[in-house]
Amino acid sequence: MSWLRNPWGRPRWLAVVTVLYILWSVLPVVLAIVFAFNKGRSRTTWQGFSFRWFTGSTGSVFHDPALQGALKHTLLLAVVCVAIATPLGVSLALGLQRWRGRGSGTVNTLMLLPLVTPEIVMGVALLLLFLRVFPEIGLGTTAQVIGQVTFTLSYVVVIVRGRLTSIGPEYEEAAADLGAPPRDQLGRVLLPLLAPAIVAAAAVAFAVSIDDFVVTQYLSSDASTTTVSMLLYATARGAPTPALNAIATVALVITLATLSLAFLVYKRFAGGKEAATLAALEV
Amino acid sequence: MHSRWTWRILSLPGVAWLSIFFLVAFYAVLSVAFGNQDTLSLPVPFWNPLDWNVGYVLDALRNFWHGGPFLIVFARTIKFVVIAMVLSIALGYPVAYFAARHAGRWKGLVLVALIVPFWINYLMRMLAWINLLAPDGLGTKVLHHLGIERAFLWLGLLAEPGGWLNGQPTTVILALLYGYIPFLILPLFAALDRIDQRQIEAARDLGASPLGAFLRVTLPLSVPGILAGTVLVALPMFGDYYTADLVSASTQTNMIGNQIDEFMRQGSEKVTGAVLTMLLALLLLVLMFYYLRSTRQAGAEASTA
Amino acid sequence: MQGEIRLEELTKSFDGVVAVDGIDLRMPPGEFFTMLGPSGCGKTTTLRMIAGFERPTSGRIMLDGSDVARVPPHKRSVNTVFQSYALFPHLDVAGNVAFGLKYLKLTKEERTRRVGEALELVNLGGFARRKASQLSGGQQQRVALARALVLRPRVLLLDEPLGALDARLRKNLQVELKALQAELGITFVFVTHDQEEALTMSDRIAVMNEGSVEQAGAPREVYEEPRTLFVADFLGVSNLLAAEAVGADGDACSVRVGERTFRARQGSTEARGDVKVMIRPERIAIEPYATSGDNRLPGMVERSVFLGGSHEVHVRVLGGELLKATVANDGKPPAVALEGGEAVSLYLPPDGLRVLAAGEPRRDDGPAERTP
Numbered sequence: 001m002s003w004l005r006n007p008w009g010r011p012r013w014l015a016v017v018t019v020l021y022i023l024w025s026v027l028p029v030v031l032a033i034v035f036a037f038n039k040g041r042s043r044t045t046w047q048g049f050s051f052r053w054f055t056g057s058t059g060s061v062f063h064d065p066a067l068q069g070a071l072k073h074t075l076l077l078a079v080v081c082v083a084i085a086t087p088l089g090v091s092l093a094l095g096l097q098r099w100r101g102r103g104s105g106t107v108n109t110l111m112l113l114p115l116v117t118p119e120i121v122m123g124v125a126l127l128l129l130f131l132r133v134f135p136e137i138g139l140g141t142t143a144q145v146i147g148q149v150t151f152t153l154s155y156v157v158v159i160v161r162g163r164l165t166s167i168g169p170e171y172e173e174a175a176a177d178l179g180a181p182p183r184d185q186l187g188r189v190l191l192p193l194l195a196p197a198i199v200a201a202a203a204v205a206f207a208v209s210i211d212d213f214v215v216t217q218y219l220s221s222d223a224s225t226t227t228v229s230m231l232l233y234a235t236a237r238g239a240p241t242p243a244l245n246a247i248a249t250v251a252l253v254i255t256l257a258t259l260s261l262a263f264l265v266y267k268r269f270a271g272g273k274e275a276a277t278l279a280a281l282e283v
Numbered sequence: 284m285h286s287r288w289t290w291r292i293l294s295l296p297g298v299a300w301l302s303i304f305f306l307v308a309f310y311a312v313l314s315v316a317f318g319n320q321d322t323l324s325l326p327v328p329f330w331n332p333l334d335w336n337v338g339y340v341l342d343a344l345r346n347f348w349h350g351g352p353f354l355i356v357f358a359r360t361i362k363f364v365v366i367a368m369v370l371s372i373a374l375g376y377p378v379a380y381f382a383a384r385h386a387g388r389w390k391g392l393v394l395v396a397l398i399v400p401f402w403i404n405y406l407m408r409m410l411a412w413i414n415l416l417a418p419d420g421l422g423t424k425v426l427h428h429l430g431i432e433r434a435f436l437w438l439g440l441l442a443e444p445g446g447w448l449n450g451q452p453t454t455v456i457l458a459l460l461y462g463y464i465p466f467l468i469l470p471l472f473a474a475l476d477r478i479d480q481r482q483i484e485a486a487r488d489l490g491a492s493p494l495g496a497f498l499r500v501t502l503p504l505s506v507p508g509i510l511a512g513t514v515l516v517a518l519p520m521f522g523d524y525y526t527a528d529l530v531s532a533s534t535q536t537n538m539i540g541n542q543i544d545e546f547m548r549q550g551s552e553k554v555t556g557a558v559l560t561m562l563l564a565l566l567l568l569v570l571m572f573y574y575l576r577s578t579r580q581a582g583a584e585a586s587t588a
Numbered sequence: 589m590q591g592e593i594r595l596e597e598l599t600k601s602f603d604g605v606v607a608v609d610g611i612d613l614r615m616p617p618g619e620f621f622t623m624l625g626p627s628g629c630g631k632t633t634t635l636r637m638i639a640g641f642e643r644p645t646s647g648r649i650m651l652d653g654s655d656v657a658r659v660p661p662h663k664r665s666v667n668t669v670f671q672s673y674a675l676f677p678h679l680d681v682a683g684n685v686a687f688g689l690k691y692l693k694l695t696k697e698e699r700t701r702r703v704g705e706a707l708e709l710v711n712l713g714g715f716a717r718r719k720a721s722q723l724s725g726g727q728q729q730r731v732a733l734a735r736a737l738v739l740r741p742r743v744l745l746l747d748e749p750l751g752a753l754d755a756r757l758r759k760n761l762q763v764e765l766k767a768l769q770a771e772l773g774i775t776f777v778f779v780t781h782d783q784e785e786a787l788t789m790s791d792r793i794a795v796m797n798e799g800s801v802e803q804a805g806a807p808r809e810v811y812e813e814p815r816t817l818f819v820a821d822f823l824g825v826s827n828l829l830a831a832e833a834v835g836a837d838g839d840a841c842s843v844r845v846g847e848r849t850f851r852a853r854q855g856s857t858e859a860r861g862d863v864k865v866m867i868r869p870e871r872i873a874i875e876p877y878a879t880s881g882d883n884r885l886p887g888m889v890e891r892s893v894f895l896g897g898s899h900e901v902h903v904r905v906l907g908g909e910l911l912k913a914t915v916a917n918d919g920k921p922p923a924v925a926l927e928g929g930e931a932v933s934l935y936l937p938p939d940g941l942r943v944l945a946a947g948e949p950r951r952d953d954g955p956a957e958r959t960p
Contacts, residue, residue: 014381014692021378022396028411029403031421035414044420056290092297099290109575110301116515116571117564118522124547125308125559128315132328133307150304174674176661178688180864182289186303186633188687192678207526211404213525228499232406236413236529237448245414248407255402278505 033252036245043242053246061247067222067231071247074227075254077141077216078209081148088149089156090194094186096157097164114151115158122151122217123175130219140221146217154207159204163197196269203262207255313559316340326553343558353542353559360538364520365454367459371516374460375468381470381503383475397472400465403429409529410459412539416447416530423447450533458530463520467512474508475501507577514574518567539563591742591775592863593638598657600633602683607633615743615777616724618654620769622778624786625796626822631779632747634796639668639745639779652742653772655952661693667736668745670681672752673688673728675720675735681707682845685735692739706738726757732770743775750785763788774799795819813854817864817944819835825869833863833943841943843896846907850883853940864944872913873939874901879932883941885934887911892926901926903934953957 032247036054040047055062062068096108130143135142170186173195180188214228220230228251235244313326317335321327325449329335346353382393400408414424423445425430435441447454478501486496524540534541539559546556593615600608608630615621623631636642638649640661646719649657658666661891667688675684680810686705691700705711709728720728726959729749746765750758766789769776780786790808794804795818803810803819816822821829831850843850843865852865878888887905899915899922912933915922922934 009386011381012383013569014377017377018381018386018393021374021391021543028415028422029408030472032407032411032414041415044417047291080293088297088300091293095290095291095292095294095297099285099294103291107298110298110305112575113571114301114305116518116574118518118540118567120522120524120543121312121560121564121567123313124305124543124556126327126546128311128328128553128557129308132315132326133311140558146304150301153300156295168670170670171676173639173661174668174670175687176313177639177666177668178640178735179662180688181662181692182286189676193676194696207402211402213406229406229588231406232410233525233529236406236410237532244410248410250406252403252407254405259402268786 032245033249035242035251038242038245041186041241043240043245046252053243054250059241059243060249061243066174066226067243067247069224070226070228070231071250073141073225074210074251078146078206080145081152081209082202082205084145085149085152085156085205086198089153089201089205090198091162092153093157093164097161099100108179111154111157113154116144117151117152119214122147123214126150126215127218138221139219140225143221144216144221144225148209148212149218151215153206155204156201157210159201160194160197163194169194196266200262200266203258204257210255212253303580307565312557312561314466315554316561318554318557319434320552320554324452326557334444339558340553340561341564343555344538356537359452359536359539361520363456363459363538364517367456367463367520368513368516370456370460371464372465372513373585375464375471375512376509379468379475383472383478384491384501394472397465397468403468405462406529408462409458411447411460413529416454440508448532450529450531450535452531452536454530455536455538459520459523460527462523463516466516467520469516470512471505474505474511478504511574511577514570514577518570518574521567522563562565590648592652593743593775593777594648594650595634595638596648596650597635598649598917599636599645600637600642601645606799607645608637611706611796611799611801612793613801613804615775617775619643619663619775619791620766620778620789621774622780622786622790622793623783623796624780624783624793624822626781627797628648629796630799631796635668635745635747635779638743639666640664655911657693664738665741666743666745667739667741668747669729669732669736669749670911671747671749673749675728675731679722680716681718681731682722684731687735688739691823696697706734709737710734724742726761726832729753729761737772737774741774743777743862746776748780750780765866766790767837778890779886787823795822797822799932809954812868814866814942814944820866820942820944824956825912827867827872828944829866829905829909829911830862830907831863831865831943833860835860840938843941845885848885850885850936851938852941852943853938854940856943856945859943866942866944867911867936867940869900869914871937872911873935873937874903874913874915874922874926875933875935876924877933879933879935883936885936887932887934889926889928889930889932891928899926903932905934 035043035046037049037051038047039050039052053060058064058069061071092111096104096111100108126143126147127139130137130139130146137146167190169190173186175189178184211229212227214231216227217230218231220226226234228247232244232248286397287364310420311328314330314335315326317332317340318329319327319336319338343353345351345427347357348354364492378397382390386393412422414420417423423432426435426447432441432444436444441447441451442449465583482504483496483500487493491499522540523538524544527536527538527541528544537545543556543559543563544553546559548555593613595611595613595615597610598608599606599610599613611630611634623634625631632644634906637644640656640659644657646653647657651664652795656666675890676687679687682703685703686699689702694702703716704713709715710733712727712730712734715723715727715731720731723731732749737758749760749765753761762785765776770955778786778789790807792805793807793810793811795802797818803815805813811823814823814826817828820826825924829845831845833841833843834849835842836857837851839857840851841859843852843863845865850865855866856863885905887903890902890904890910893900896917896919898917900912901915903911903912903913913934915926924930
């Protein structure tokens with residue numbers, strides 16, 4: 001395609017802009033991660049390399065009770081959220097994908113709404129729900145889980161549906177043709193083919209849950225229901241130590257590790273990185 | 284093969300969940316907005332539409348109408364969002380274009396670089412900037428040395444040297460840009476990537492210059508992508524409050540999200556908060572449905588292509 | 589009777605669009621039966637109804653005497669080879685072939701034995717452990733065949749199974765499939781749009797168009813004695829001339845083509861008025877210009893296409909139609925020069941000239957019996 005690369009060198013400045021954008025996008029976070037390994041208390045002046053904010057001394061992520069608590073609570077919410085949202089989402093995806101006829105359009109819209117609703121609107125709505133409609137549940141961990149499931153559900157559905165579309169009806173037809181009853185068509189054929197997408201969807205739900213802020217904050221009750229995001233928000237402007245950078249880094253590593261794992265699983269079993277890209281594009 | 288009901292039954296748990304925890308939650312907003320406040324300043328929802336009390340809603344609307352604080356905040360929100368949006372497109376389009384059409388063997392890597400911000404905690408990204416723009420931060424020093432600080436001071440975009448984090452609208456807008464531009468670039472990339480290379484080749488073959496082919500083929504074809512990306516960015520930006528809170532911490536830069544947040548979590552005006560939430564949601568409903576419809580159309584077009 | 593299918597008034601419509609319009613067909617047991625037609629003619633829909641993937645809007649599907657139209661596909665002893673093979677990607681070849689055996693209540697040894705037999709049958713003896721993605725198109729097709737045949741169905745349905753293969757592979761597999769069917773004696777119901785394929789392989793062909801069966805019969809019958817314009821045109825080259833049927837001439841029909849009168853012995857010889865007459869390219873004899881005698885039509889050669897084994901000569905006749913004649917390539921120079929611009933005379937023998945009533949093509953509403 002060299003004839004598209006005209007003598008004005010147009011693509012060259014595009015490349016420059018892109019590189020500069022990527023640097024601008026990534027560098028600040030890289031620096032924040034670097035400072036998590038700072039020896040001193042400063043978040044702006046480098047004082048040497050150390051793991052002290054992660055472990056070993058007081059005030060580190062693994063020793064400070066507040067930081068530890070936040071990390072644990074974040075992971076707790078994420079695990080429970082995924083445990084509920086994944087089966088719920090897979091079931092809904094299967095149902096929606098094959099549902100022909102009345103109602104399917106409405107349900108589809110309902111499923112997509114949480115994805116496009118601004119977080120504060122969701123937060124306020126859920127807050128009022130647990131204050132006035134379900135006061136028995138009230139605010140706290142349960143409410144936080146329920147709130148998170150409500151929007152991660154949509155991510156799961158979209159990812160699983162995408163894979164269902166590319167699988168198509170053929171394999172189940174072949175299974176039926178060979179004698180498999182509907183139960184086996186799903187269990188022996190469809191679900192094994194769907195498994196990589198389910199794993200990917202669960203991973204995405206996990207990542208979304210870890211990074212969630214508004215809904216989680218609005219539905220929190222006391223200090224025991226603090227998550228990493230909430231901690232970052234509350235402390236960032238104060239005079240925090242690099243421990244804050246450290247806990248953010250830990251959460252980031254967990255998220256990226258989960259997603260990478262899921263991406264690899266998907267690629268190995270389902271083929272095509274466009275599929276995973278598509279999943280990310282749905283965001 | 285499978286019965287018609289299999290699919291409806293499979294959908295049931297999900298639908299039930301969304302109905303209860305999404306639809307009912309929204310109804311709760313309406314009921315509180317049209318409700319009242321009790322002696323403890325707690326909101327009392329009026330569930331029956333026939334009982335609805337329009338008092339608080341009218342108060343809010345009057346506030347807007349007469350140029351009160353709500354209108355000021357709302358106008359400021361629009362200003363921030365529009366500027367951030369324009370900057371997003373100005374910066375995002377070239378990047379998306381490069382990634383989609385000129386990246387060649389770097390395409391995969393560039394794509395990963397574009398996707399990564401999604402998976403970094405938004406607050407961590409803001410935290411990074413707080414670190415950088417602190418009075419003694421690296422960013423402040425660099426901006427000072429590059430003369431950019433002086434330019435901003437001169438243009439009135441910065442109030443005092445090193446005061447980036449002190450209630451500066453500029454900082455809020457740039458932070459919004461930083462935070463949300465990935466949401467624009469990715470759909471834009473997808474739209475540009477989808478454009479058939481052969482259409483551009485045909486234009487060139489018929490005599491168009493590279494710039495001409497871009498203006499007359501690529502750009503028009505990418506407009507749906509621009510619109511979709513714009514909406515995808517505008518929706519969360521309108522409801523944003525944490526960005527302004529983190530990089531400004533002054534009520535001078537309050538967006539409508541901040542106002543709602545103050546009412547709901549800090550103040551005792553939850554009814555007014557609900558009213559504002561409702562009004563915001565209604566405004567954004569238009570945008571939300573537009574986006575949903577355009578993605579469905581794009582999906583249909585893609586499957587016929 | 590094992591493996592006889594009768595379709596009775598079978599209809600299928602989708603949202604008001606009629607895909608299959610009340611067809612009646614009989615597929616005798618043990619025969620290679622082909623449904624032939626262009627895209628959208630309803631052949632695939634009919635096949636899917638026989639398999640059970642579509643429910644008929646009305647009508648009956650009789651499999652050896654019982655109506656299976658409402659029976660779910662997993663309960664019919666009918667198996668399908670799909671156009672895209674639909675091999676299960678998460679199972680290997682043996683796993684694919686063994687898939688349906690689970691429902692036959694066999695012992696493990698029997699299952700293994702049958703799988704081995706099926707793979708031998710399709711010449712894939714050593715391929716048991718391979719995955720579908722590691723196989724070529726032709727090999728995948730054989731696995732699909734083995735997977736279906738291992739269950740010993742009464743009827744095997746094949747939905748354009750050779751469509752995705754290149755020409756040479758297709759020809760080879762056509763021969764193999766035909767031999768396989770003859771060896772096994774199972775009824776094969778084959779769907780294709782390729783008329784050559786249908787003629788090569790079938791014992792019986794049903795030509796379909798727009799949801800109806802235009803004609804059903806043995807290949808020779810359908811080719812030499814097409815009943816409608818559509819069938820004449822679809823199978824091979826048809827060479828149609830506009831004519832007027834003016835009366836009987838002994839056992840033939842007298843037709844006027846332009847200024848000349850011809851005798852036509854085939855087709856609707858009792859028809860009168862505006863008709864079309866048809867002749868196959870291989871029946872036309874090319875003679876030097878102004879040869880005397882009946883049933884001769886003058887014309888001018890436009891071009892001659894060399895097909896390897898023969899020449900296809902395009903001749904423009906007085907009425908303006910373009911006729912195509914086949915001249916075998918026997919290595920010797922032809923009796924008449926076949927270059928463009930050459931004037932020739934075409935001999936259309938009465939036995940090869942077929943009268944087709946013009947206007948609405950007569951549909952073949954014949955009953956289910958179609959004994960040759």
